[in-house]
Amino acid sequence: MRSIIARMSGCRLGGSAVLFALALTVLNPALAAERIKDLASLQGVRNNQLVGYGLVVGLDGSGDQTTQTPFTSQSIINMLAQLGTTVTSAQGLQLKNVAAVMVTANLPPFARIGQQIDVTVSSMGNAKSLRGGTLVMTPLKGADGQIYAQAQGNLLVGGAGAASGGSKVVVNHLLAGRIAGGATVEREVPTALGQGPFVHYELGATDFGNVQRVVEAINRDTAPGVAQAVDGRVIRVIAPEEASSRVAFLGRIENLEIRPTKTVAKVIINPRTGSVVMNQTVTIDSCAVAHGNLSVIINTEQKVSQPNPLAAGETVTTTQSEIDIKQGGGALIHLKAGVSLAEVVKAINALGAGPQDLLSILQSMKAAGALRADLEII
DSSP states (O other): OHHHHHHHHTSOOOHHHHHHHHHHHHHOGGGOOEEHHHHEEETTOOOEEEEEEEEEEOOSSOSOOTTTOHHHHHHHHHHHHHTTOOOOOSTTOOOTTOEEEEEEEEEOTTOOTTOEEEEEEEEOSSOSOOTTOEEEEEEEEOTTSOEEEEEEEEOBOOOEEEEETTEEEEESOSSEEEEEEEEEEOSOOOOOSSBTTEEEEEESSOOHHHHHHHHHHHHHHSOTTSEEEOSSSEEEEEOOSSHHHHHHHHHHHHTOEEOOOOOOOEEEEETTTTEEEEOTTOEEOOEEEEOOOEEEEEEEEEEEEOOOTTSOOOOEEEEEEEEEEEEOOOOEEEEOOBSSHHHHHHHHHTTOOOHHHHHHHHHHHHHTTOEESEEEEO
8 A cells, every 4th residue: 555655646655644545545435435235226126015094092082073084983883893793873973082094004025924014003084192092903905905914003102292271282293103013914025036137236316427336346246247237227237046046146246345426415405394404515615695584573462341330331352462573683694615514514503594594595505606515305
């Protein structure tokens, strides 16, 4: 390593310089190696979505109002009929402890009969909360209409709520929960490892540079011509046709390491939640930004108008509102160019803007050419 670096620099380097160069190689994220399995997936090896309609019972009075959700009452009647109990009419049913739900799950590849998978349970009626409920046995179907799993179990809802006297407090979301290992696989999905003598790897994102690096890594580890690039996303690989040999071959291929191309600078914006996420390659150029806060304060008071005791008037309630509009200062702030994510964050924090205002500022910086990144709104 020392002789190579010396020839490149045209002079003889000492041991400390070599160590410094090695440290830069290790610390530089653009040169960090990644496994092929982290960049690409095997074609045909995928999850399958399952969905089912079911009932959650055991709620503490927070279930559906059956007068507004008749399908809940009908489902209860059908379920009781299957269990040998006959209910002739839905009238009079007050099932506040029951809620109609949709149950969803992902069936992983190579899942076998009897394997446990996680399920998500979401209210589809007007229930107030699913906390403390139990999902009754629910068949989960695939896109072909076949039943692939059966779900049942106690819900775990990551929220809490309380209501009294017209006031209500809710922490997190109470209308969706999860059951770990709540479904049992009843039918297997055949998964083929490739087509004939070939398997195909698909990159997570189109990148001709990464495709070429994957091809070179596979051919270097096996033999020239084993891997070929089909396009900017797919690599075709010649693999052994015998099942056990193919599995061992794929296990070796997916653990090969490559040095991917530099990550595209990107800023992800979610306007519904006000969240902003940037990757490590985002940079900004020098620019000036003016930002001012606008706040509207509305104060409403209920007052009682009491007539004279000897008058024939009536006591009435009146509403008086006061509206105050305040606008903060919008001084022009100079943002220095930032070549690292830490400098970009420091510059943006200097604006003192809230999450929602930050969305508009980033869009304006992008339009002005000061933000060196792609904006993606989700």
